[in-house]
Amino acid sequence: MRILKYAILGLLYNEKLTGYDITSEFKGPLGQFWTAKHSQIYPELRKLTDEGFIQYEVVVQGTKLEKKVYEITSHGEKELSEWLEKVERDSSVNKDEFMLKTYFISAMEKEEAYDLFNDQLVKRKEKLSKLQKTLSLLEEEGEMPITFSSPQFGHYLVLTRAIEREKGYIVWLEKTIDLLK
Numbered sequence: 732m733r734i735l736k737y738a739i740l741g742l743l744y745n746e747k748l749t750g751y752d753i754t755s756e757f758k759g760p761l762g763q764f765w766t767a768k769h770s771q772i773y774p775e776l777r778k779l780t781d782e783g784f785i786q787y788e789v790v791v792q793g794t795k796l797e798k799k800v801y802e803i804t805s806h807g808e809k810e811l812s813e814w815l816e817k818v819e820r821d822s823s824v825n826k827d828e829f830m831l832k833t834y835f836i837s838a839m840e841k842e843e844a845y846d847l848f849n850d851q852l853v854k855r856k857e858k859l860s861k862l863q864k865t866l867s868l869l870e871e872e873g874e875m876p877i878t879f880s881s882p883q884f885g886h887y888l889v890l891t892r893a894i895e896r897e898k899g900y901i902v903w904l905e906k907t908i909d910l911l912k
């Protein structure tokens with residue numbers, strides 16, 4: 732499934748954006764959990780335009796520079812809603828390379844496994860601290876308690892979910908490291 736399609740529609744649902752803006756969005760919070768390559772974004776914008784889900788207006792910048800400002804069409808809004816409301820049947824399996832290595836741990840020396848898990852623990856702790864900092868900022872900026880109608884609600888949910896996941900991950904890593912001592 733072309734999930735990037737829905738990420739772009741979601742971004743354009745909120746505001747009009749240029750291709751460059753969309754690329755930049757993937758360097759922000761969104762890019763922390765959904766990555767897209769530069770090389771994928773422009774072809775996707777073309778496809779979405781051809782399909783009538785988005786349209787653009789050419790805006791002249793300065794004397795020569797032209798840029799395309801994209802906006803979602805009503806057809807695109809409908810497409811986005813259908814996806815949002817659809818229950819995923821085959822909840823797409825997360826490809827996690829570290830879990831794949833864990834599964835084959837018997838092919839490693841105990842010391843190698845210990846190092847690998849320790850490295851993962853350091854990374855996960857760093858990630859957790861980044862997430863917690865971002866959440867604190869969000870809580871300082873927005874009105875608390877956050878509700879469904881807050882513009883930050885989606886970001887808040889993604890962050891709180893990620894924080895719980897990382898905490899659980901760290902507990903499991905620490906238990907495993909104990910077993911590898």
Ligand code: FER
Pocket residue numbers: 759760761763764861862865889890893
């Ligand atoms: C952020 C939004 C989401 C962020 C991180 C995430 C550090 C990560 C989410 C995930 O890993 O599921 O603003 O900033």
